[in-house]
Each structure stands twice: as structure tokens, then as C-alpha cells.
Amino acid sequence: MTFLTNLPPYAFLAPYYARVGHPEAEKELLRSRSPLFKAEQIKVPLLLAHGANDPGIKPVESGQIMSVLKRNNIF
Structure with a gap:
């Protein structure tokens, strides 16, 4: 969103x-x-990859899900 x-x-x-x-x-x-x-609901490690210079998707997009994974110790 x-x-x-x-x-x-x-x-x-x-x-x-x-x-x-x-x-x-x-x-x-x-x-x-x-x-x-x-x-x-994610229970296994997940690889997130995001290009720092990606013009289409801002780093905050991957950062949002990363924070949930960290909070659930899935990182």
C-alpha cells in the first residue's frame, strides 16, 4: 500500500x-x-534483497517487512 x-x-x-x-x-x-x-505467519528465514538505487521501490518497502521479521526473530 x-x-x-x-x-x-x-x-x-x-x-x-x-x-x-x-x-x-x-x-x-x-x-x-x-x-x-x-x-x-512467516516461520522460516526469508531472504530479502533490495537495491539501494532501485528507482521503483523505496527502501522503506523492504524495511517494513524486515522489522516484522526481526521482531519475530526470523531474521
Whole structure:
């Protein structure tokens, strides 16, 4: 959900909303499919890889799930 709300202002949002969902209108749908909100269920180590210079996904995206994994000692 943060990916969709943090897209740059120059991005053409309609394709994102059509493929993924609208962060306001389909909030519960997005939440139900997001790995972040299922991270508490992860029981085995998970490899997270994120490029520091990735222009499409901000580091905060992987940081969110990383914090849940650390809190559950799955890191």
C-alpha cells in the first residue's frame, strides 16, 4: 500500500491502480493480499534483497517487512 501512495507525482497512476488496486477505494483488498500483513505467519528465514538505487521501490518497502521479521526473530 505504501508503494502506491509513494509513487512520484509525475507517474501515470491509472495503470498501477488497474493492476494492483486503488489505495483508497480498495484498501481492504490490498491489505488482504499484502505480504506485510501476513509477515507474522512467516516461520522460516526469508531472504530479502533490495537495491539501494532501485528507482521503483523505496527502501522503506523492504524495511517494513524486515522489522516484522526481526521482531519475530526470523531474521
